[in-house]
Amino acid sequence: MPNEEWEENLTLVHACEKCRYAPDALLDAIERMVYNVLELDTGRYSKHSSPAALYVTRLCLRVYGYALTLLHHAEWVQKSDSATTMSGGGTHVRGLECPSALSTKLEQVTTRWRSMLLGRILPMLTGWLRRCDEAGDMDVVCVLRAHLAYIFKETEWTVAPETNEVCFIHLFEKQFKV
Secondary structure, three states: OOHHHHHHHHHHHHHHHHHHHHHHHHHHHHHHHHHHHHHHHOOOOOOOHHHHHHHHHHHHHHHHHHHHHHHHHHHHHHOOOOOOOOOOOOOOOOOOOOHHHHHHHHHHHHHHHHHHHHHHHHHHHHHHHHHHHHHOOHHHHHHHHHHHHHHHOOOOOOOOOHHHHHHHHHHHHHHOOO
């Protein structure tokens, strides 16, 4: 298990560098992987194929979070008096430079990915969760609930409260059969 975590983190480091220097190749590849996962979804958790789907989801979420950090840093640099530092990309960090062309590209991609994560991945995982819960497979239920929580890790709660409300209603209706 530690080797798998190390390999996954190493993949993320390479992905973050690619996000700055070759964003089209990286972002298109991850988006294509997510669409392949969605296309191959059978509607239920499978111990053979679903771990790959969960890995792709985590990879997408981590690169999404890094892209948001780049965007927050670019926004902070534009409106900063450079004396005040903040969290979430709002500070002077070498390697977080984000040119305006990259910023525009990342804004489009993060908007599209957020919609995909909440509109396609979230329902897929909640469907798997419901079926695993009915079957009493608690190990998989725990894994799926962790992934559902991870989807909301990078949520900006002040941006679109109506979208957040819809997501939570969907999540709780599916999870708790309300």
